[in-house]
Amino acid sequence: MGIVKADMAVSLDGYSAGLDQTLEHPFGPLAGERLHTWMFEYGDAHKAEVDAIVGAGAYIMGRNMFSPGRGQWDLEWKGWWGDNPPYHGPVYILTHHARDPIPMEGGTTFHFVTDGIESALEQARAAAGDQDVAIAGGASTVQQYLAAGLLDEMHLHIAPIILGGGERLLENVGDPKLEPVEATGSPAATHLIYRVVR
Amino acid sequence: MGIVKADMAVSLDGYSAGLDQTLEHPFGPLAGERLHTWMFEYGDAHKAEVDAIVGAGAYIMGRNMFSPGRGQWDLEWKGWWGDNPPYHGPVYILTHHARDPIPMEGGTTFHFVTDGIESALEQARAAAGDQDVAIAGGASTVQQYLAAGLLDEMHLHIAPIILGGGERLLENVGDPKLEPVEATGSPAATHLIYRVVR
Numbered sequence: 136m137g138i139v140k141a142d143m144a145v146s147l148d149g150y151s152a153g154l155d156q157t158l159e160h161p162f163g164p165l166a167g168e169r170l171h172t173w174m175f176e177y178g179d180a181h182k183a184e185v186d187a188i189v190g191a192g193a194y195i196m197g198r199n200m201f202s203p204g205r206g207q208w209d210l211e212w213k214g215w216w217g218d219n220p221p222y223h224g225p226v227y228i229l230t231h232h233a234r235d236p237i238p239m240e241g242g243t244t245f246h247f248v249t250d251g252i253e254s255a256l257e258q259a260r261a262a263a264g265d266q267d268v269a270i271a272g273g274a275s276t277v278q279q280y281l282a283a284g285l286l287d288e289m290h291l292h293i294a295p296i297i298l299g300g301g302e303r304l305l306e307n308v309g310d311p312k313l314e315p316v317e318a319t320g321s322p323a324a325t326h327l328i329y330r331v332v333r
Numbered sequence: 334m335g336i337v338k339a340d341m342a343v344s345l346d347g348y349s350a351g352l353d354q355t356l357e358h359p360f361g362p363l364a365g366e367r368l369h370t371w372m373f374e375y376g377d378a379h380k381a382e383v384d385a386i387v388g389a390g391a392y393i394m395g396r397n398m399f400s401p402g403r404g405q406w407d408l409e410w411k412g413w414w415g416d417n418p419p420y421h422g423p424v425y426i427l428t429h430h431a432r433d434p435i436p437m438e439g440g441t442t443f444h445f446v447t448d449g450i451e452s453a454l455e456q457a458r459a460a461a462g463d464q465d466v467a468i469a470g471g472a473s474t475v476q477q478y479l480a481a482g483l484l485d486e487m488h489l490h491i492a493p494i495i496l497g498g499g500e501r502l503l504e505n506v507g508d509p510k511l512e513p514v515e516a517t518g519s520p521a522a523t524h525l526i527y528r529v530v531r
Contacts (some may be wrong), residue, residue: 145510147527148503149347225508273403295511295527305346313345313493318518320525325516327523329345329493 138266138287139256142188143304144170144324146294150301151274154249158203161215169296173324184292184326192266193259194226195252199277201228201245208234214245222271225262227255229276254277274304281308286331288316291326335431335465335484337454339475340386341369342522344492348374348499349472356401359413367494371522376494382490382524390464391457393423393450395474399426403425406432412443420469423460425453450477472502479506487512491523 139215145151154165159249160167168175178185202212206279219241227246234247248255259268270280280286291304310333322332337410344367351364358365368372376383396403400410412418417439426442432445446453458468468478478484489502511531517524 148501165470178398212437293518295513296507297506297511299504299506299508304348304383308495308497310495310497313495315493315518315520315523318525320466320513320516322513325513327491327516 136260137192137263137265139260139268139270139280139285140191140290140294141184141270141272141280141286142184142290143272143274143277144174144292144294145304146170146298147300148297148299149298149303149305150298151272151277151304152177153298153301156203156302161203163301166298168195169298170294173292173294173321177321177323181324181326184290187267187290188269189221189223191224191269192263193224194222194269194271195255195259195276195280196226196228196271197273198228198230200212200271200273200276201226206232208232210234213237213239216243219243225259226271227259229255237242238319252276252283252285256280256285261301278307281311281331284311284331284333288327289313291327293327295324334458335390335461337391337458337468337478337483338389338486338488339468339470339478339484340382340485340488341472341475342471342490342492343502344368344494344496344499346495346497347501347503348496349377349470349475349502351496353497354500356463359380359401361499364496364499367496368492371490371492371519375519375521378519379522379524382488384391385488386467387393387419387421388465389422389467390461392420392467392469393453394426394469394480395456395471396426396428397425398469398471398474402438404427404430406430408432410446412437413487414441417441422452425457425458427453443472443519449482450474450483454478475502477506479509479529482509482531487511487529489527489529491525493522 153163220243223242237245317328351361418441421440435443489497
């Protein structure tokens with residue numbers, strides 16, 4: 136069976152998104168670009184990490200990562216990623232508002248889960264089979280899985296920037312026992328892998 | 334000429350001290366031990382890092398790192414480190430209250446600087462000669478040197494723990510340009526070195 140992992144880009148001061156998130160700037164103006172420079176501008180040098188992020192058998196994400204809207208769904212909205220999202224597999228979206236699944240090009244299907252994080256994980260595990268389940272974000276979703284003891288590995292991609300404000304990744308998670316597994320440096324980001332001991 | 338560097342132990346969520354600091358627990362109960370387990374329990378495995386921390390030609394620290402007292406000096410107080418502190422060189426302590434230098438065993442002398450961080454750095458540089466100047470802490474002192482553009486390198490020793498509260502290291506420092514220099518993993522801590530580009 137695969138593991139349950141979360142891959143998150145964070146600033147050196149621990150923010151996974153900046154202030155002032157908007158439709159045009161889902162991570163806040165400037166912060167998104169700066170948090171993901173390693174991926175978008177230096178992707179070749181970080182191929183292993185990028186491949187791993189979209190190499191899971193199924194994905195789980197919070198509604199706010201899927202959509203800028205709140206409340207009832209705007210049925211026109213099908214995510215930030217265009218017709219052919221990079222997931223190429225089932226993506227389970229945590230929401231309070233039911234919605235029919237959305238099949239996209241390239242094998243991605245967006246499913247909407249209204250009965251909580253454990254149910255989403257159960258469905259994702261069943262769909263992933265022997266492959267990993269990836270908690271794709273955002274911060275609040277990763278926090279919930281970590282706090283509930285449902286995460287096996289946390290992969291942090293630390294951009295060498297100090298944002299000074301925004302959404303912190305590692306708060307409201309209690310005091311999980313963590314074991315450093317790997318630390319890899321590069322000029323654009325430092326990749327740290329932690330195992331969550333249960 | 335040597336560089337100006339700061340070595341700090343931080344939790345994975347960015348705290349360099351926990352809550353509830355007291356005389357018995359200068360980093361807060363439990364937090365100090367957990368932040369420094371890599372150094373005290375696994376010192377042999379981290380000899381290079383530990384040697385580097387006390388290998389500078391001169392040191393600068395904030396008053397709160399030297400003493401739990403505030404206001405006028407208790408002249409009986411000569412630091413947390415006993416008769417033979419680990420610095421074996423001049424240590425410049427930032428304070429608003431003048432005090433005569435205190436020569437200790439083993440070559441450590443505590444000097445008290447009342448005219449600001451630049452003056453302390455000037456004195457430390459002169460004393461260090463070709464060797465490095467180390468900003469020994471605490472968080473607020475490191476922040477002031479980083480924000481003022483006076484730091485060349487920041488060495489972070491990330492303990493694999495989440496404290497959930499305390500004194501944050503990387504706040505009030507503006508937006509310095511940082512370059513990752515080195516990332517070294519171990520089971521007890523991850524050591525990251527950043528160069529501050531000026």
